[in-house]
Amino acid sequence: MADEKKLDADEKESHFTGRVSRRTALLQLGAGGVAATTYPLISSAETLSAEKSSDTDEAMVADTIPVRLRVNGKLLSLQVDPRTTLLDCLRETALLTGTKKGCDHGQCGACTVHVNGRRVNSCLSFAAMHENDEITTIEGLGQPGNLHPMQASFVEHDGYQCGYCTSGQIMSAVALLKEPCGPTNDDVKELMSGNICRCGAYPNIVAAIQQIRPRA
Incomplete structure:
Protein backbone atom coordinates (compact mmCIF):
# COMPACT_ATOMS: atom_id res chain seq x y z
CA MET A 1 0.00 0.00 0.00
CA ALA A 2 2.83 2.37 0.86
CA ASP A 3 4.46 1.71 -2.51
CA GLU A 4 1.17 2.38 -4.33
CA LYS A 5 0.70 5.69 -2.45
CA LYS A 6 4.28 6.68 -3.34
CA LEU A 7 3.67 5.88 -7.02
CA ASP A 8 0.47 7.97 -6.99
CA ALA A 9 2.37 10.82 -5.37
CA ASP A 10 5.07 10.61 -8.03
CA GLU A 11 2.44 10.78 -10.79
CA LYS A 12 0.77 13.83 -9.18
CA GLU A 13 4.16 15.50 -8.87
CA SER A 14 4.95 14.90 -12.52
CA HIS A 15 1.54 16.26 -13.52
CA PHE A 16 2.03 19.59 -11.67
CA THR A 17 5.77 20.05 -12.18
CA GLY A 18 6.11 18.68 -15.71
CA ARG A 19 8.85 16.29 -14.60
CA VAL A 20 8.78 12.62 -15.56
CA SER A 21 7.95 10.32 -12.67
CA ARG A 22 9.96 7.24 -11.87
CA ARG A 23 7.01 5.02 -12.84
CA THR A 24 6.64 6.66 -16.24
CA ALA A 25 10.37 6.50 -16.83
CA LEU A 26 10.51 2.81 -15.95
CA LEU A 27 7.53 2.02 -18.21
CA GLN A 28 9.10 3.89 -21.10
CA LEU A 29 12.44 2.20 -20.51
CA GLY A 30 10.79 -1.24 -20.42
CA ALA A 31 8.81 -0.62 -23.62
CA GLY A 32 11.96 0.58 -25.36
CA GLY A 33 13.85 -2.51 -24.25
CA VAL A 34 11.15 -4.82 -25.51
CA ALA A 35 11.09 -3.07 -28.89
CA ALA A 36 14.86 -3.13 -29.14
CA THR A 37 15.04 -6.87 -28.48
CA THR A 38 11.93 -7.90 -30.43
CA TYR A 39 12.69 -6.19 -33.75
CA PRO A 40 15.95 -8.09 -34.38
CA LEU A 41 14.14 -11.35 -33.64
CA ILE A 42 11.32 -10.54 -36.09
CA SER A 43 13.79 -9.40 -38.71
CA SER A 44 15.87 -12.55 -38.23
CA ALA A 45 12.80 -14.79 -38.50
CA GLU A 46 11.70 -13.08 -41.72
CA THR A 47 15.18 -13.45 -43.18
CA LEU A 48 15.32 -17.16 -42.27
CA SER A 49 11.87 -17.69 -43.77
CA ALA A 50 12.88 -15.99 -47.02
CA GLU A 51 16.12 -17.99 -47.20
CA LYS A 52 14.25 -21.24 -46.54
CA SER A 53 11.71 -20.44 -49.26
CA SER A 54 14.51 -19.63 -51.69
CA ASP A 55 16.35 -22.85 -50.79
CA THR A 56 13.14 -24.85 -51.31
CA ASP A 57 12.54 -23.30 -54.74
CA GLU A 58 16.13 -23.97 -55.77
CA ALA A 59 15.90 -27.56 -54.51
CA MET A 60 12.70 -28.12 -56.49
CA VAL A 61 14.35 -26.85 -59.67
CA ALA A 62 17.48 -28.87 -58.99
CA ASP A 63 15.43 -32.05 -58.55
CA THR A 64 13.75 -31.81 -61.98
CA ILE A 65 14.96 -32.90 -65.39
CA PRO A 66 14.05 -31.63 -68.87
CA VAL A 67 11.80 -33.93 -70.91
CA ARG A 68 10.63 -33.45 -74.49
CA LEU A 69 7.38 -35.23 -75.26
CA ARG A 70 5.48 -35.18 -78.53
CA VAL A 71 1.84 -35.29 -77.44
CA ASN A 72 -1.04 -35.20 -79.91
CA GLY A 73 1.29 -33.85 -82.59
CA LYS A 74 2.73 -31.06 -80.43
CA LEU A 75 6.23 -30.99 -78.99
CA LEU A 76 6.20 -30.20 -75.27
CA SER A 77 9.38 -29.18 -73.43
CA LEU A 78 8.75 -29.88 -69.75
CA GLN A 79 10.58 -29.92 -66.42
CA VAL A 80 9.55 -32.91 -64.32
CA ASP A 81 10.68 -34.92 -61.35
CA PRO A 82 12.52 -37.96 -62.75
CA ARG A 83 10.09 -40.18 -60.82
CA THR A 84 7.03 -38.68 -62.54
CA THR A 85 4.91 -41.23 -64.37
CA LEU A 86 3.71 -40.54 -67.88
CA LEU A 87 0.17 -40.43 -66.48
CA ASP A 88 0.95 -37.74 -63.90
CA CYS A 89 2.99 -35.78 -66.43
CA LEU A 90 0.10 -35.74 -68.90
CA ARG A 91 -2.48 -34.80 -66.28
CA GLU A 92 -0.60 -32.44 -63.98
CA THR A 93 2.12 -30.92 -66.16
CA ALA A 94 0.65 -31.01 -69.67
CA LEU A 95 -2.88 -30.48 -68.22
CA LEU A 96 -4.43 -33.17 -70.42
CA THR A 97 -6.90 -34.56 -67.91
CA GLY A 98 -8.88 -36.76 -70.29
CA THR A 99 -6.56 -39.62 -69.37
CA LYS A 100 -7.82 -40.88 -66.01
CA LYS A 101 -6.05 -42.21 -62.94
CA GLY A 102 -7.86 -45.27 -61.64
CA CYS A 103 -5.91 -47.93 -59.76
CA ASP A 104 -2.43 -46.45 -60.45
CA HIS A 105 -1.19 -50.06 -60.62
CA GLY A 106 -1.82 -50.96 -64.28
CA GLN A 107 -4.86 -53.07 -63.49
CA CYS A 108 -7.88 -51.01 -64.61
CA GLY A 109 -6.83 -49.53 -67.96
CA ALA A 110 -8.36 -46.09 -67.29
CA CYS A 111 -5.00 -44.45 -68.05
CA THR A 112 -4.53 -46.07 -71.49
CA VAL A 113 -2.80 -43.93 -74.11
CA HIS A 114 -1.02 -44.70 -77.37
CA VAL A 115 2.77 -44.56 -77.53
CA ASN A 116 4.14 -44.88 -81.05
CA GLY A 117 0.82 -46.38 -82.10
CA ARG A 118 0.61 -48.99 -79.37
CA ARG A 119 -1.60 -48.87 -76.28
CA VAL A 120 0.14 -48.63 -72.91
CA ASN A 121 -0.89 -48.06 -69.31
CA SER A 122 0.58 -44.63 -68.71
CA CYS A 123 0.69 -45.15 -64.93
CA LEU A 124 3.35 -47.86 -65.33
CA SER A 125 6.06 -45.90 -67.15
CA PHE A 126 8.08 -42.82 -66.36
CA ALA A 127 7.66 -39.72 -68.49
CA ALA A 128 11.45 -39.59 -68.93
CA MET A 129 11.30 -42.94 -70.75
CA HIS A 130 9.31 -41.41 -73.62
CA GLU A 131 11.66 -38.72 -74.88
CA ASN A 132 10.49 -37.78 -78.43
CA ASP A 133 7.98 -40.65 -78.55
CA GLU A 134 4.69 -40.06 -80.37
CA ILE A 135 2.03 -40.02 -77.65
CA THR A 136 -1.69 -39.81 -78.32
CA THR A 137 -4.27 -39.16 -75.62
CA ILE A 138 -8.06 -39.11 -75.86
CA GLU A 139 -7.84 -35.36 -76.57
CA GLY A 140 -5.82 -36.09 -79.72
CA LEU A 141 -8.17 -38.80 -80.94
CA GLY A 142 -11.15 -36.59 -81.66
CA GLN A 143 -13.03 -33.51 -80.53
CA PRO A 144 -16.72 -32.59 -80.19
CA GLY A 145 -18.01 -32.02 -83.69
CA ASN A 146 -15.19 -34.13 -85.15
CA LEU A 147 -15.35 -37.43 -83.27
CA HIS A 148 -13.25 -40.46 -84.08
CA PRO A 149 -15.53 -43.20 -85.47
CA MET A 150 -14.92 -45.24 -82.31
CA GLN A 151 -15.99 -42.35 -80.12
CA ALA A 152 -19.15 -41.90 -82.18
CA SER A 153 -19.87 -45.62 -81.93
CA PHE A 154 -19.54 -45.54 -78.13
CA VAL A 155 -22.06 -42.71 -78.07
CA GLU A 156 -24.43 -44.59 -80.39
CA HIS A 157 -24.28 -47.81 -78.36
CA ASP A 158 -24.21 -46.21 -74.89
CA GLY A 159 -20.81 -47.76 -74.26
CA TYR A 160 -20.44 -45.94 -70.94
CA GLN A 161 -22.32 -45.08 -67.77
CA CYS A 162 -20.34 -43.01 -65.26
CA GLY A 163 -17.77 -42.32 -68.02
CA TYR A 164 -14.66 -42.55 -65.84
CA CYS A 165 -13.17 -45.54 -67.67
CA THR A 166 -14.44 -44.46 -71.10
CA SER A 167 -11.34 -42.65 -72.36
CA GLY A 168 -9.20 -45.69 -71.58
CA GLN A 169 -11.77 -48.04 -73.12
CA ILE A 170 -11.86 -46.02 -76.34
CA ALA A 207 -21.15 -53.77 -79.66
CA ALA A 208 -19.55 -50.37 -80.25
CA ILE A 209 -16.23 -51.99 -81.15
CA GLN A 210 -17.78 -54.62 -83.39
CA GLN A 211 -19.58 -51.97 -85.41
CA ILE A 212 -16.34 -50.21 -86.27
CA ARG A 213 -14.18 -53.26 -86.90
CA PRO A 214 -13.46 -53.99 -90.57
CA ARG A 215 -15.27 -57.08 -91.80
CA ALA A 216 -13.46 -59.83 -93.65
Whole structure:
Protein backbone atom coordinates (compact mmCIF):
# COMPACT_ATOMS: atom_id res chain seq x y z
CA MET A 1 0.00 0.00 0.00
CA ALA A 2 2.83 2.37 0.86
CA ASP A 3 4.46 1.71 -2.51
CA GLU A 4 1.17 2.38 -4.33
CA LYS A 5 0.70 5.69 -2.45
CA LYS A 6 4.28 6.68 -3.34
CA LEU A 7 3.67 5.88 -7.02
CA ASP A 8 0.47 7.97 -6.99
CA ALA A 9 2.37 10.82 -5.37
CA ASP A 10 5.07 10.61 -8.03
CA GLU A 11 2.44 10.78 -10.79
CA LYS A 12 0.77 13.83 -9.18
CA GLU A 13 4.16 15.50 -8.87
CA SER A 14 4.95 14.90 -12.52
CA HIS A 15 1.54 16.26 -13.52
CA PHE A 16 2.03 19.59 -11.67
CA THR A 17 5.77 20.05 -12.18
CA GLY A 18 6.11 18.68 -15.71
CA ARG A 19 8.85 16.29 -14.60
CA VAL A 20 8.78 12.62 -15.56
CA SER A 21 7.95 10.32 -12.67
CA ARG A 22 9.96 7.24 -11.87
CA ARG A 23 7.01 5.02 -12.84
CA THR A 24 6.64 6.66 -16.24
CA ALA A 25 10.37 6.50 -16.83
CA LEU A 26 10.51 2.81 -15.95
CA LEU A 27 7.53 2.02 -18.21
CA GLN A 28 9.10 3.89 -21.10
CA LEU A 29 12.44 2.20 -20.51
CA GLY A 30 10.79 -1.24 -20.42
CA ALA A 31 8.81 -0.62 -23.62
CA GLY A 32 11.96 0.58 -25.36
CA GLY A 33 13.85 -2.51 -24.25
CA VAL A 34 11.15 -4.82 -25.51
CA ALA A 35 11.09 -3.07 -28.89
CA ALA A 36 14.86 -3.13 -29.14
CA THR A 37 15.04 -6.87 -28.48
CA THR A 38 11.93 -7.90 -30.43
CA TYR A 39 12.69 -6.19 -33.75
CA PRO A 40 15.95 -8.09 -34.38
CA LEU A 41 14.14 -11.35 -33.64
CA ILE A 42 11.32 -10.54 -36.09
CA SER A 43 13.79 -9.40 -38.71
CA SER A 44 15.87 -12.55 -38.23
CA ALA A 45 12.80 -14.79 -38.50
CA GLU A 46 11.70 -13.08 -41.72
CA THR A 47 15.18 -13.45 -43.18
CA LEU A 48 15.32 -17.16 -42.27
CA SER A 49 11.87 -17.69 -43.77
CA ALA A 50 12.88 -15.99 -47.02
CA GLU A 51 16.12 -17.99 -47.20
CA LYS A 52 14.25 -21.24 -46.54
CA SER A 53 11.71 -20.44 -49.26
CA SER A 54 14.51 -19.63 -51.69
CA ASP A 55 16.35 -22.85 -50.79
CA THR A 56 13.14 -24.85 -51.31
CA ASP A 57 12.54 -23.30 -54.74
CA GLU A 58 16.13 -23.97 -55.77
CA ALA A 59 15.90 -27.56 -54.51
CA MET A 60 12.70 -28.12 -56.49
CA VAL A 61 14.35 -26.85 -59.67
CA ALA A 62 17.48 -28.87 -58.99
CA ASP A 63 15.43 -32.05 -58.55
CA THR A 64 13.75 -31.81 -61.98
CA ILE A 65 14.96 -32.90 -65.39
CA PRO A 66 14.05 -31.63 -68.87
CA VAL A 67 11.80 -33.93 -70.91
CA ARG A 68 10.63 -33.45 -74.49
CA LEU A 69 7.38 -35.23 -75.26
CA ARG A 70 5.48 -35.18 -78.53
CA VAL A 71 1.84 -35.29 -77.44
CA ASN A 72 -1.04 -35.20 -79.91
CA GLY A 73 1.29 -33.85 -82.59
CA LYS A 74 2.73 -31.06 -80.43
CA LEU A 75 6.23 -30.99 -78.99
CA LEU A 76 6.20 -30.20 -75.27
CA SER A 77 9.38 -29.18 -73.43
CA LEU A 78 8.75 -29.88 -69.75
CA GLN A 79 10.58 -29.92 -66.42
CA VAL A 80 9.55 -32.91 -64.32
CA ASP A 81 10.68 -34.92 -61.35
CA PRO A 82 12.52 -37.96 -62.75
CA ARG A 83 10.09 -40.18 -60.82
CA THR A 84 7.03 -38.68 -62.54
CA THR A 85 4.91 -41.23 -64.37
CA LEU A 86 3.71 -40.54 -67.88
CA LEU A 87 0.17 -40.43 -66.48
CA ASP A 88 0.95 -37.74 -63.90
CA CYS A 89 2.99 -35.78 -66.43
CA LEU A 90 0.10 -35.74 -68.90
CA ARG A 91 -2.48 -34.80 -66.28
CA GLU A 92 -0.60 -32.44 -63.98
CA THR A 93 2.12 -30.92 -66.16
CA ALA A 94 0.65 -31.01 -69.67
CA LEU A 95 -2.88 -30.48 -68.22
CA LEU A 96 -4.43 -33.17 -70.42
CA THR A 97 -6.90 -34.56 -67.91
CA GLY A 98 -8.88 -36.76 -70.29
CA THR A 99 -6.56 -39.62 -69.37
CA LYS A 100 -7.82 -40.88 -66.01
CA LYS A 101 -6.05 -42.21 -62.94
CA GLY A 102 -7.86 -45.27 -61.64
CA CYS A 103 -5.91 -47.93 -59.76
CA ASP A 104 -2.43 -46.45 -60.45
CA HIS A 105 -1.19 -50.06 -60.62
CA GLY A 106 -1.82 -50.96 -64.28
CA GLN A 107 -4.86 -53.07 -63.49
CA CYS A 108 -7.88 -51.01 -64.61
CA GLY A 109 -6.83 -49.53 -67.96
CA ALA A 110 -8.36 -46.09 -67.29
CA CYS A 111 -5.00 -44.45 -68.05
CA THR A 112 -4.53 -46.07 -71.49
CA VAL A 113 -2.80 -43.93 -74.11
CA HIS A 114 -1.02 -44.70 -77.37
CA VAL A 115 2.77 -44.56 -77.53
CA ASN A 116 4.14 -44.88 -81.05
CA GLY A 117 0.82 -46.38 -82.10
CA ARG A 118 0.61 -48.99 -79.37
CA ARG A 119 -1.60 -48.87 -76.28
CA VAL A 120 0.14 -48.63 -72.91
CA ASN A 121 -0.89 -48.06 -69.31
CA SER A 122 0.58 -44.63 -68.71
CA CYS A 123 0.69 -45.15 -64.93
CA LEU A 124 3.35 -47.86 -65.33
CA SER A 125 6.06 -45.90 -67.15
CA PHE A 126 8.08 -42.82 -66.36
CA ALA A 127 7.66 -39.72 -68.49
CA ALA A 128 11.45 -39.59 -68.93
CA MET A 129 11.30 -42.94 -70.75
CA HIS A 130 9.31 -41.41 -73.62
CA GLU A 131 11.66 -38.72 -74.88
CA ASN A 132 10.49 -37.78 -78.43
CA ASP A 133 7.98 -40.65 -78.55
CA GLU A 134 4.69 -40.06 -80.37
CA ILE A 135 2.03 -40.02 -77.65
CA THR A 136 -1.69 -39.81 -78.32
CA THR A 137 -4.27 -39.16 -75.62
CA ILE A 138 -8.06 -39.11 -75.86
CA GLU A 139 -7.84 -35.36 -76.57
CA GLY A 140 -5.82 -36.09 -79.72
CA LEU A 141 -8.17 -38.80 -80.94
CA GLY A 142 -11.15 -36.59 -81.66
CA GLN A 143 -13.03 -33.51 -80.53
CA PRO A 144 -16.72 -32.59 -80.19
CA GLY A 145 -18.01 -32.02 -83.69
CA ASN A 146 -15.19 -34.13 -85.15
CA LEU A 147 -15.35 -37.43 -83.27
CA HIS A 148 -13.25 -40.46 -84.08
CA PRO A 149 -15.53 -43.20 -85.47
CA MET A 150 -14.92 -45.24 -82.31
CA GLN A 151 -15.99 -42.35 -80.12
CA ALA A 152 -19.15 -41.90 -82.18
CA SER A 153 -19.87 -45.62 -81.93
CA PHE A 154 -19.54 -45.54 -78.13
CA VAL A 155 -22.06 -42.71 -78.07
CA GLU A 156 -24.43 -44.59 -80.39
CA HIS A 157 -24.28 -47.81 -78.36
CA ASP A 158 -24.21 -46.21 -74.89
CA GLY A 159 -20.81 -47.76 -74.26
CA TYR A 160 -20.44 -45.94 -70.94
CA GLN A 161 -22.32 -45.08 -67.77
CA CYS A 162 -20.34 -43.01 -65.26
CA GLY A 163 -17.77 -42.32 -68.02
CA TYR A 164 -14.66 -42.55 -65.84
CA CYS A 165 -13.17 -45.54 -67.67
CA THR A 166 -14.44 -44.46 -71.10
CA SER A 167 -11.34 -42.65 -72.36
CA GLY A 168 -9.20 -45.69 -71.58
CA GLN A 169 -11.77 -48.04 -73.12
CA ILE A 170 -11.86 -46.02 -76.34
CA MET A 171 -8.06 -45.76 -76.56
CA SER A 172 -7.78 -49.55 -76.18
CA ALA A 173 -10.59 -50.13 -78.66
CA VAL A 174 -8.90 -47.95 -81.31
CA ALA A 175 -5.60 -49.81 -80.79
CA LEU A 176 -7.46 -53.12 -81.09
CA LEU A 177 -8.43 -52.22 -84.67
CA LYS A 178 -4.77 -52.68 -85.68
CA GLU A 179 -4.15 -55.81 -83.61
CA PRO A 180 -4.77 -59.45 -84.51
CA CYS A 181 -8.22 -60.26 -83.16
CA GLY A 182 -10.74 -62.95 -83.99
CA PRO A 183 -14.20 -62.08 -85.29
CA THR A 184 -16.33 -63.03 -82.29
CA ASN A 185 -17.50 -61.03 -79.29
CA ASP A 186 -15.42 -63.30 -77.06
CA ASP A 187 -12.33 -62.41 -79.09
CA VAL A 188 -13.01 -58.72 -78.51
CA LYS A 189 -13.63 -59.30 -74.81
CA GLU A 190 -10.28 -61.07 -74.53
CA LEU A 191 -8.36 -58.18 -76.09
CA MET A 192 -10.27 -55.65 -73.98
CA SER A 193 -9.82 -57.57 -70.72
CA GLY A 194 -7.24 -55.07 -69.46
CA ASN A 195 -9.89 -52.36 -69.28
CA ILE A 196 -12.32 -52.58 -66.37
CA CYS A 197 -15.77 -50.98 -66.31
CA ARG A 198 -17.18 -51.01 -62.78
CA CYS A 199 -20.57 -49.96 -64.15
CA GLY A 200 -20.73 -53.17 -66.22
CA ALA A 201 -21.30 -51.64 -69.66
CA TYR A 202 -19.37 -54.47 -71.33
CA PRO A 203 -22.06 -55.64 -73.81
CA ASN A 204 -22.45 -52.10 -75.14
CA ILE A 205 -18.69 -51.60 -75.33
CA VAL A 206 -18.29 -54.79 -77.36
CA ALA A 207 -21.15 -53.77 -79.66
CA ALA A 208 -19.55 -50.37 -80.25
CA ILE A 209 -16.23 -51.99 -81.15
CA GLN A 210 -17.78 -54.62 -83.39
CA GLN A 211 -19.58 -51.97 -85.41
CA ILE A 212 -16.34 -50.21 -86.27
CA ARG A 213 -14.18 -53.26 -86.90
CA PRO A 214 -13.46 -53.99 -90.57
CA ARG A 215 -15.27 -57.08 -91.80
CA ALA A 216 -13.46 -59.83 -93.65
